[in-house]
Amino acid sequence: MPIGRVKWFDPDKGFGFVTNPGDDDVFVGTQVLPDGVEELHQGQKIEYEFAAGRKGPQVLRITDIQETGRPRRRPSHKYKPDQLQSMIQDLMTLLEGHVQPSLQAGRYPGRKESRQVAEVLRAVARELDA
Numbered sequence: 112m113p114i115g116r117v118k119w120f121d122p123d124k125g126f127g128f129v130t131n132p133g134d135d136d137v138f139v140g141t142q143v144l145p146d147g148v149e150e151l152h153q154g155q156k157i158e159y160e161f162a163a164g165r166k167g168p169q170v171l172r173i174t175d176i177q178e179t180g181r182p183r184r185r186p187s188h189k190y191k192p193d194q195l196q197s198m199i200q201d202l203m204t205l206l207e208g209h210v211q212p213s214l215q216a217g218r219y220p221g222r223k224e225s226r227q228v229a230e231v232l233r234a235v236a237r238e239l240d241a
Contacts (some may be wrong), residue, residue, distance in 0.1 A: 122150040
């Protein structure tokens with residue numbers, strides 16, 4: 112069985128890739144992780160069995176995981192809860208006062224206004240997802 116290093120693994124997407132000595136990188140999905148293991152970390156060594164799949168080699172079973180990989184840091188919150196609450200109130204006011212009337216009139220808001228609203232929406236979404 113080959114021993115490879117995790118090139119990258121994204122637990123949110125549910126997959127990543129492991130190096131395969133002398134061959135193509137191998138796909139690894141969360142479904143083959145051993146019980147109690149939720150993610151792999153970049154640089155972590157694993158021993159695995161693999162087979163050729165339709166889109167390339169895939170890990171079938173992980174037999175050993177070396178626990179030396181550094182855990183990925185989760186993004187921290189950028190804003191305090193009261194600041195986020197204020198941002199959401201402002202966003203609602205903006206949507207109700209500018210965007211919604213344009214849509215009710217049968218047209219989209221202007222490009223500049225749309226970009227500003229989208230930027231605020233993305234900031235709020237990133238903060239909630241952190």
